Amino acid sequence: MTKLSVNINKIATLRNARGGDRPNVVQVAKDCERFGAQGITVHPRPDERHIRYQDVHDLKEIVTTEFNIEGNPTPDFLKLVKGVKPAQATLVPDAPDAITSNAGWDTVKHKDFLTDVIGELKELGIRTSIFVDPVTEMVEGAAAVKTDRIELYTESYARQYQDNREEAIAPYLEAARKAQELGLGLNAGHDLDLDNLKYMHDTLPGLLEVSIGHALICDALYYGLENTIQLYLRQLR
Numbered sequence: 001m002t003k004l005s006v007n008i009n010k011i012a013t014l015r016n017a018r019g020g021d022r023p024n025v026v027q028v029a030k031d032c033e034r035f036g037a038q039g040i041t042v043h044p045r046p047d048e049r050h051i052r053y054q055d056v057h058d059l060k061e062i063v064t065t066e067f068n069i070e071g072n073p074t075p076d077f078l079k080l081v082k083g084v085k086p087a088q089a090t091l092v093p094d095a096p097d098a099i100t101s102n103a104g105w106d107t108v109k110h111k112d113f114l115t116d117v118i119g120e121l122k123e124l125g126i127r128t129s130i131f132v133d134p135v136t137e138m139v140e141g142a143a144a145v146k147t148d149r150i151e152l153y154t155e156s157y158a159r160q161y162q163d164n165r166e167e168a169i170a171p172y173l174e175a176a177r178k179a180q181e182l183g184l185g186l187n188a189g190h191d192l193d194l195d196n197l198k199y200m201h202d203t204l205p206g207l208l209e210v211s212i213g214h215a216l217i218c219d220a221l222y223y224g225l226e227n228t229i230q231l232y233l234r235q236l237r
C-alpha cells in the first residue's frame with residue numbers, strides 16, 4: 001500500500017498572505033486526515049515563508065496519522081525535529097534561497113554528515129528518509145549512511161511524463177529496484193499530480209509513501225479538499 005501524505009505548506013502560504021489565521025493550518029491538517037490522508041507533511045524553511053516553527057509544534061499535538069517533517073538539517077531544523085519527534089524526518093539539501101527543493105543529496109560527498117545526523121535521529125526513534133535523485137550511486141550512498149528510507153525527487157519524472165512516460169520513469173524504476181535490493185524503504189515526491197501519480201504508483205515496486213502538496217492544494221480550489229483527497233487516494237489503489 002502506498003500512503004498519501006498531504007503537504008500543507010501551501011495552506012500556510014495562503015495564511016501568511018494576510019498575517020491572520022485563515023486558513024487555519026491545524027484545522028486543515030485535521031480535515032485532511034478526516035478526508036482520508038494517511039500522513040501530513042510540512043517543510044519549514046529557514047525564512048518561515050510558509051510553515052513556521054510554531055506550526056510544527058502545534059501540528060505535533062493533533063496529527064494522528066504519520067507526521068513527516070522535511071528540511072535541510074541545519075542546527076535549527078535539527079533542534080526542531082528532535083524536540084517534536086515526528087514519525088519521519090526527510091532530509092533535503094535545499095539552499096536557504098531556493099524557491100523550492102531542486103536537487104537530491106550527493107550521498108557520497110556528504111556521507112559523514114548524513115551518517116551522523118541519521119544516527120542522531122534514529123536514536124530518538126525518528127524514522128529517516130533522505131531526498132535523492134534517481135541515480136544508482138546515490139541510492140547506494142543512501143544505504144551506506146543507514147537511512148531507513150529514501151524519497152525519490154520526482155520533478156524530472158513529472159516534467160517528462162506527458163512526452164514519454166516510459167522514458168520518464170526508467171531511472172526511477174532502476175532506483176526503486178536498487179532500493180529494494182539494498183533494503184531501503186521507498187518514498188517519492190515533488191510535482192506529483194492527478195495525471196502522473198497513477199503510472200508512478202503502478203510501475204515502481206515497493207512505493208511506501210508519496211507526499212504531495214502544490215498540485216493537490218491547487219486541485220482543491222476546484223474540487224474541494226475532501227473530493228481532491230479522494231481523487232488522489234484513488235490513484236494509489
Ligand SMILES: CC(=O)[C@@H](O)[C@H](O)COP(=O)(O)O
Pocket residue numbers: 007009010042043045070092099100101131189190191213
Ligand atoms: C522536498 C520536496 O520535494 C518539496 O517539494 C517540498 O517539500 C515542497 O516545498 P515547498 O512547498 O517549499 O515548495
Ligand SMILES: NCC(=O)COP(=O)(O)O
Pocket residue numbers: 007041070151188189190191192211212213214215216
Ligand atoms: N516531498 C514532496 C512534497 O512534500 C510535496 O511536493 P510538491 O507536491 O509540493 O511538489
